[in-house]
Each structure stands twice: as C-alpha cells, then as structure tokens.
Amino acid sequence: MEFELPDGTILHLADAATGADAAAAIGPGLARAALAVRIDGELRDLSRPLPAGNDHRPRLEMLTERGGDDALALVRHDAAHVLAAAVLDTYPGVKIAIGPAIENGFYYDFEFPAGTVVNDDDFPLLEAAMARHIAADERFTREDVPVREALARFRAEDQPYKVELIEDLIANQGARTVSLYTNGPFTDLCRGPHAPSTRRIKAFKLQSVAGSYWRGDSSRTMLTRVYGTAFFSAGDLKAFEELLERARANDHRRLGPQLGLFGFSETAPGSAFWYPAGTEVYNALVELSREMGGERGYTEVKTPILYDRSLWETSGHWQKYREHMFTTESEDRAMAVKPMNCPGHCQLYAMRPHSYRDLPVRYAEPGPLHRNEPSGTLHGLLRVRHFTQDDNHVFCTEDQIQDEVARALRYAFDVYDVFGFETSLELSTRPENRIGSEALWDRSEAALRAALDSQSLAYRVNEGDGAFYGPKIDMHVTDALGRSWQLGTCQLDYNFPERFELTYTGADNAEHRPVMLHIALMGSYERFIGILLEHTGGGLPVWLAPVQAIVLTIADRHAVYGGLARDRLREAGLRAELDDRDESVGRKIRDAELRKIPYMLIVGDREAQRDEVSVRAHGEGDLGATPLREFVERLAQAARTRAAR
RNA sequence: GCCGACGUAGCUCAGCUGGUAGAGCACUUCACUCGUAAUGAAGGGGUCCGGGGUUCGAGUCCCCGCGUCGGCUCCA
Numbered sequence: 001m002e003f004e005l006p007d008g009t010i011l012h013l014a015d016a017a018t019g020a021d022a023a024a025a026i027g028p029g030l031a032r033a034a035l036a037v038r039i040d041g042e043l044r045d046l047s048r049p050l051p052a053g054n055d056h057r058p059r060l061e062m063l064t065e066r067g068g069d070d071a072l073a074l075v076r077h078d079a080a081h082v083l084a085a086a087v088l089d090t091y092p093g094v095k096i097a098i099g100p101a102i103e104n105g106f107y108y109d110f111e112f113p114a115g116t117v118v119n120d121d122d123f124p125l126l127e128a129a130m131a132r133h134i135a136a137d138e139r140f141t142r143e144d145v146p147v148r149e150a151l152a153r154f155r156a157e158d159q160p161y162k163v164e165l166i167e168d169l170i171a172n173q174g175a176r177t178v179s180l181y182t183n184g185p186f187t188d189l190c191r192g193p194h195a196p197s198t199r200r201i202k203a204f205k206l207q208s209v210a211g212s213y214w215r216g217d218s219s220r221t222m223l224t225r226v227y228g229t230a231f232f233s234a235g236d237l238k239a240f241e242e243l244l245e246r247a248r249a250n251d252h253r254r255l256g257p258q259l260g261l262f263g264f265s266e267t268a269p270g271s272a273f274w275y276p277a278g279t280e281v282y283n284a285l286v287e288l289s290r291e292m293g294g295e296r297g298y299t300e301v302k303t304p305i306l307y308d309r310s311l312w313e314t315s316g317h318w319q320k321y322r323e324h325m326f327t328t329e330s331e332d333r334a335m336a337v338k339p340m341n342c343p344g345h346c347q348l349y350a351m352r353p354h355s356y357r358d359l360p361v362r363y364a365e366p367g368p369l370h371r372n373e374p375s376g377t378l379h380g381l382l383r384v385r386h387f388t389q390d391d392n393h394v395f396c397t398e399d400q401i402q403d404e405v406a407r408a409l410r411y412a413f414d415v416y417d418v419f420g421f422e423t424s425l426e427l428s429t430r431p432e433n434r435i436g437s438e439a440l441w442d443r444s445e446a447a448l449r450a451a452l453d454s455q456s457l458a459y460r461v462n463e464g465d466g467a468f469y470g471p472k473i474d475m476h477v478t479d480a481l482g483r484s485w486q487l488g489t490c491q492l493d494y495n496f497p498e499r500f501e502l503t504y505t506g507a508d509n510a511e512h513r514p515v516m517l518h519i520a521l522m523g524s525y526e527r528f529i530g531i532l533l534e535h536t537g538g539g540l541p542v543w544l545a546p547v548q549a550i551v552l553t554i555a556d557r558h559a560v561y562g563g564l565a566r567d568r569l570r571e572a573g574l575r576a577e578l579d580d581r582d583e584s585v586g587r588k589i590r591d592a593e594l595r596k597i598p599y600m601l602i603v604g605d606r607e608a609q610r611d612e613v614s615v616r617a618h619g620e621g622d623l624g625a626t627p628l629r630e631f632v633e634r635l636a637q638a639a640r641t642r643a644a645r
Numbered sequence: 646g647c648c649g650a651c652g653u654a655g656c657u658c659a660g661c662u663g664g665u666a667g668a669g670c671a672c673u674u675c676a677c678u679c680g681u682a683a684u685g686a687a688g689g690g691g692u693c694c695g696g697g698g699u700u701c702g703a704g705u706c707c708c709c710g711c712g713u714c715g716g717c718u719c720c721a
Contacts, residue, residue, distance in 0.1 A: 107716095119649060120715095190680045210716030211648025218718040222648050224715070253714090258657085266694080266712050321721055340721065375712085377719065467721085555678040582678075590682035604680060614681080622681055 001052050003060035004040075011060060019046035020196075022064050024365045033064040035195045036092050037073055043070065043144055065200075065232040074099035074232070077202050078140065078183075078195050079130075079230035080108045085186035086129035087226070091116060096188070097161040097214060097223050104240070105229030109212055111161070111221060118224055123206040126226075138184035140194035144177045150189065153180075161214065162189045171345065183599030191424045240270050246451040247481055252533035253380040259538050259595060261529075261546070262381070270378040270525060277546035280575060282546050285525050286366050288418065288642070289390045296411050298364040298392050303344030305368060310335040312498055315343040317334050342493075345393040349514075354504040358576050359514065360396035360492040362406055366525070367391060392519040395502065396410030398443065399564035401446040401492065401515055403574040405451035407475070408490045408519045412475050415521045416487075416644050419532065423581060424484075425457055428465035435469055436494055444515075469495030473522070479535040487528070494552055507557035539596045539618060541636065543642040546575065547597045549635060551613070552588040553580045554604035561608035565601060572636040593618060599635065 003011045003022065013022060019037030023030045023046065036043050038061040039051060041111055042334050051058070063071055080099035087094055087110055094116075099108030112118055132196035145153075147170055154162040166189060169175035181190045183198055194203075205228060212225040231237045248254070256262045261278030264271070274282055290300065306328070312318035317325065317339065326337040338344060345363045354361065368388050377383055394404050409425075416423050427448055430441045452459050458471070466472055475488035494515040496502075503511040522528040532540070549569055553562040559580040569576035578595075579588045586601060592600045606625070613631055615623040626634075637643075 031686055118651075121650095208715055209649065212717045213647075216718070218647070222717080226646070227716080264713085269712070294677060315719070315721095324719090324721080342721095371720080376646060376717085376718065378646095378713090383720080552681090557678080582676095584678095585680055587683055588681090593682055602680080602681065606680090616681060 001055075002057050003050070004057050004318065006059070006061050010057070011052065015052070016049045018049055019044060019062075022050060022060060025604040026062065026420070030062055031065070034062045034066065035067070035071055035200060036063040036193045037061070038070075040064055040366065042226055043074070043193050044399075045140070046196055047142065067221055073101040074193065075201055075232065076106040076197055076230045078198065078231050079201050079228060079300045081140070081181065081186065081188055081194070082130050082198055082201065082204075083108050083126070083182055083206070083226060083228060084188060085133050085184055086126050088186060089129050090122075090126060091118075093158075095159060095161055098165070099188075105207065105227060107128050107225050107227045109214070109223040109225045111223050118208055118226070122207075125380065125544060127204075127206055130206075133332070134198045134204075136184060137197050137199040139181050139197045140181055142179055142181055142192055142194075144179050146177055147175055147230045150178045150180060153187075156188070165189060168286075189567060194405070200232075201230050202232050203234045204228060205237060205241075205510055206400050221223050222235060229466070242482070247483075247534075250481065250534045250537045251380075252382075252530040255533045255538040256381070256530075259546075261533075268386070269375065270373060270383075272381055272384065272386075278529075280546040281529060281540065282525055285522065285528065286390075288415070289366065289522070290363060291388075292411065292414060293364045293392065296407060298362040298411075301348060301363045301365050303341065303348055303365060303367060304338075305346070306335050306337055307335060311343055311347060312336050315346070315496065316499060317343070326370050326372050337370045338367070341365050341367045341389065341391045342393055342496060342516070343500075346496050346502060346516075349502055350500055354395075354514075356397060356506050356512070357505055360394050360400050362392060362394045364390075369524075381526045384524075384526055386526075387524035389524050390522045390528075393515075394517040394519065395497070395504075395514045396517070397504075397512070398447075398515055399446065399518070401447040402451045402454065404517055405448055405490055405492075406512060408517065409426055409455050409457065409473070410450060411519075412488050412490075412521045416475075416477060417536075419477075420644055421479070421535075424476045424478075425452065425459035426462050426465075426474045426476065427459050428462040428467075428474065430471065431464050431466050434466075439544045440494065444494075448490075448492065467491055467493070477531075479531065480537075481534070483534070485531050487523050487531070488521040489518065489523075492516075493518060507613050540598075541642070541644055542598045543639045545598050547577050547595065548575045548639060549599040549601055550577045550579055550592050550595075550597045551601045552585060553578070554585050555580070555603065556580070558603050558605070558608055559617075562603050565603060565613055568628060568632050569635070574632070574635055589616065594603070601631070 001013045001015060001017060005011055007216045011022060011025060013025060022037060023034040034046055037046055040058045043063060052619065063074065065071055077100065078103065084096050084099055085355050091112055093113045095111040097109035097111065099106065147166055150166050151163060154166065166178055169178060178189060179192055180187050181192060181194055205229045207229060210225050210227065211222045214220040214223055229240065231240065259277065260275050261281060262272040265273060309318055321339065328335050348363065349361060366388050368386065370386050373383060373385050388515050396404050413423065429445055470488055470492035472491035474486055476484050476486050478484050497513050497516050502514055504514050506512045551565045553559055553561045562578050562580055566576045566578040581588065589600060596618055600616040602616060603613055607613055611628050612625045613628050614625045615631060617623055
C-alpha cells in the first residue's frame, strides 16, 4: 500500500498495515506520540488496518498532541469514556446515555438509580476513580459486531439507551454492524476513534452537573449530565481555568451591581432596575441610535405598549405566542403587552394612506417590550422579561429591498465600529416550513445577496435557517475574550404586510403591497450592555462611562478649586464628580480605580495655583499635569466623537 | 417549564453533630489635612428568602413556595 505524507513523500507499507505501523515506519518518536491517524481527512484508530485507496493514493497524516482542536476533541472523548467507566464503578445499576466531546470539554449523560442524586460533592470520588482508570493505562480496543449481538449485549446489561441508539441506527441508516470500544471493564457503543490508551489523558477535571433531556426532547426522561474537560498537560488545564476565572471577573451580573449600574429584585424577575450610573450608559446608547439612525433616515416613532387582542390575532401572536405574552383585560376586553414593536408599526403604517413617493418609510422605536420567558431561562441582562430593542422597521417596494438592506448593513458596521467589535455575517435562506412562492423566495434571497455583494461583505450561508416569512442576515461580533455573540439582524418579511393588509398607491394608481424589513443592530439595549460589560470588563470608553472624570482633592483647602474644576467639566457637558472626602489621596485613587472611572484629576496647591489638573488615567497611572481648560476640551472632544478611549 | 445546587448585615462570606448570630469591607461619628491603588479609633446595622411542620428549643432537620446560579428545552 502507498500513502502520501503531508510533506509529499510516499510511504510504502505492507498490506493490512495499521496506523501504528505507519507511525513506526515514519519514526520511533512519532510512534510514541501518535494518537490517531488521518486518512484523506478521516480520523481512525491506530490499531485498525489502513484502508487501501483503490483508485488513488490516500493522504496519511498522524495526529499527535499537537494536533490542535482535533487532538483535544479526541482525548476529551476518551475522558468521557473514562468518566462513564468511573461512574459505573461507583454507581452500579446506572444507565448510560451518550458522552461526546464538546467545545472546551466533554460530558456524559446518565440515568442514576432512583433515589440517587449526584452533585459536585461527588466529584472527588469520581475523579479518583477516573484517575485509577488512567493510571491503569487501559487500552481502547475496538470491535465491529453485528447489530444483533450488540443489542443482545446491551439488553443483557440493562442499558436501554444504548439499545435505543442501536435500534435507531438500524432503522435510519440500515446499520448491520456497530462498533464497540472497550477500555478496562467498560464497553461502550461508539463510533470512535480513540487514542491507544487512557494514559494519554494527561490532565482532566470534572466541572459541573446539570439536567438534560434524553435526545434533547423535553417530553422524555431528564438525565443527569456530568461536564468535564481534559488537556494534554496540567499547564494547559491551568491556563483554561485561568480563562474561566477571567470570564468570571468580567461577568456582567457581578460588574453591574459592583459598578452601581443596575440590580435585580425578586419583585420583578427578569427585569433590571437601573441606577443613575447605569441609566447614563443606557441613555448614551439610545442617543447613539437616535443620532446615527436619524442621520440615515430612520425616524423615531412611539407606539402603545398595551394592545387589544385583535391586533395580536392579526399579527398571529395570539395563536402562536400567547403563553409568552403578558396579558390583562380592561372592560371585558382581552389585552396583551407588546413582545415586539412590529405589529404596532404595521398598525401605525396602516392608519394613513401611502403613495409610492413616500417609500421607503423607516420607523425606529426604542420601545419597551415584555416577554414572559420561562423562569429557568432567565440570565442576567442577557435573557430578560423586560427589555428595549433598537428596533427599526422599513416599509418599501420590492425594488427598494436591495438598497434598504445595504443601508442597514452600512448602519450596522458604523455602529459596531464605534465599539471596535470584530463582525461576521450570516445569510439564512428559505426553511422547510415557509409561506410564499418559490419565485418570491428567489427574488428576496437574491436581493439580500446583492445587498451583501454591493458592500463587498463576506458572509456565511445558513441554508434553511431563515424565518418562515422571509430570509435574513444575522450579524455576530467577537468580544475581547474571543466569545461570539449574535447582535444584529436584518429580516425580510412578506408576512406582516399581508396580515395587516398594508398597501401603497403605485405610479399606476393601483394598490400594491409593500415589503417590510426588521432591523435591529444592538438587539436589546439591556443585552448589549451585558455584552459590553463582558467585553470591556467594566472599563467603558469615555463617551459611555457613567462618570467620565473625577476630581480628587489632596486636602480640605483644595475643595473650592476642586469644585470649580468639576463645574468646568460639567459645563462642557461632561459627567464629572468631586471627591473631597477626608481621605488620603491614595484612598481616593483606589476608590476611583475600582469604579473604573476613565480619568482622575488630582488637585493640590500646585494645580490650584496654576489652574491645572494632574491627570491619571484608569489602569494607566499618572500622566502629569495639564492646564484645566486644555483637559476639558480634550475630554469633551473624546466624548463627542465617541473615541475608543 | 425540567434536573441539580444555592439563598445569613449594603457586599464577600464564617456559623461542627439543633441551645437564642459573627468577621472583613462598606456606612455613621471623631481625630488626622495628607501628592498617585486602602490613615487611625469608636459606633450603628440582621423578619438568617417567605410560609408551614418536627422539637422544651430551628439559621441548622422535614415539607411547600419564591428567587438566583449551572445546564436542558424554548427564544417570534
């Protein structure tokens, strides 16, 4: 047999040679380091005979610890098997479900015997059991067995989940054999591949336990999922834990109350209370939308919060989302609080006649929305029951779609640029369940593509992921810790104009149906602030900082000049405070640093005499003295231009 | 909504097997008048998430509810 190695050389091997043989043939070091072998892109166990390429010479590549995410996924999958083995040791009678590698780790789902509750107190015991399986250097051995044999085996072991999986493999894929992997006393149904032995797991840790539905189906059994992670070195594990620690320090739920921005109360689950400082941030963002949206032709409107049920029947919400709306009644009329602005905007559009000359109509509304989200899904500012979207709705003709989408995309990039986010785009196309003709979908998808292309934007296509009423473009950003968030969306909608019977009079004097675009860039202001806090760790840029500069006096006698300096800042439209407490300068600086105030202005005899301030920037330290007037101008400029810092 | 964990002062937390609640920071007052990340001293502050129950006695044990956290399902 012949294989082509990554460097282009040809490897000659005897027939029936295994991956391990290949590694040995390349070199003894590689033979020791190899985890698995990749043939034409497919990973296989080292112990399996290599497949002969019939009509071509297969490419062969050895996977080692340095193989990046693939290597990590492999060893984490190994660790999942070791976890299952450890759980079987510790809890006889446990039923095992599935245990894959996932991003950053692995998990295994179990059904514990009735009455047995497992939580993180049990981790030391389980980790010790795992460590024994690893120290024993158990080999992962693969056998391909007929499905009947596998079924008999798992039935005998009373493992109903494995039986169900095999039955599905037979039914859906016509499987006749399945592969089983054994390490030590434990055998699992598994596609593989695995490393040669458990010893290759150099560092691991169990992380958490959580409930999860069997096969992700909420009507089926709730299993217990144990999460863990594994690495090739203790150092890598430690680095990962430090990253988690950093993410914890940036947790907006911790930062928000700490910085006095917002808080939560049991009296309003899933709804933030905004303190003055948080309200400054919030308002600054709304102001950004007003200013940038206004410049681009999106005009602000205000629509009611509470509507008669008939509006929701027209929009379809009453039938589809009633459980998730807050309802009330008035004089025997059922009413619901709006979960989105679009029906109100459709109503607003419908209340007056429109000529084609008026289009496009672009409504913007920072309208407060309420959605009755299930209690278990609430999460800080990121998933709430009360929030405000930077919502824009454009009513236009079909011919205008491309221009309007392009306009929205430019708007989005302009907004994201202000925050310095990396952005990526996704186009979602027609789903299985949809309304409208094929010709309509062809036209609308083409319009979105044309809009993306007209701006020379790169994007990924998600086939079949669009809304049932139209395709959409989703906008994602990556934060400072490398996490991706979906923020913006631009959705094409033929459904609402139809339901609300919206019309405009065309040049032909006939009535036509407009098309609607739903555009949100930051998404919800609440969620956006959450993301911004996670991204910045709370050190907001000057234009967003609730307090932009704080004047710190050295002694009592500087309070008058300090007050004057603060007033100058305020007169320039800046948010400034004076700290003239009876405390040491060191103390005042420390407090201001902890509040992450961008600039600290220290004033003593020297500054008071020369009309100066000593500037200290957050996280940077002393920048020296500057004339007060000069500093005020500079800071006002930075705030006005929304400079990054 | 489902599974598990958690809920003690404004915050972070201690409180062993049931015996009448404590620390640090914050806050208040006083002294100090200070030059780039914590001056010192004194003091005030608690329906131990809520409601039932067991007990001579419950922060602690049991039950129900609420909220929060980790996930799962959901997310127009």
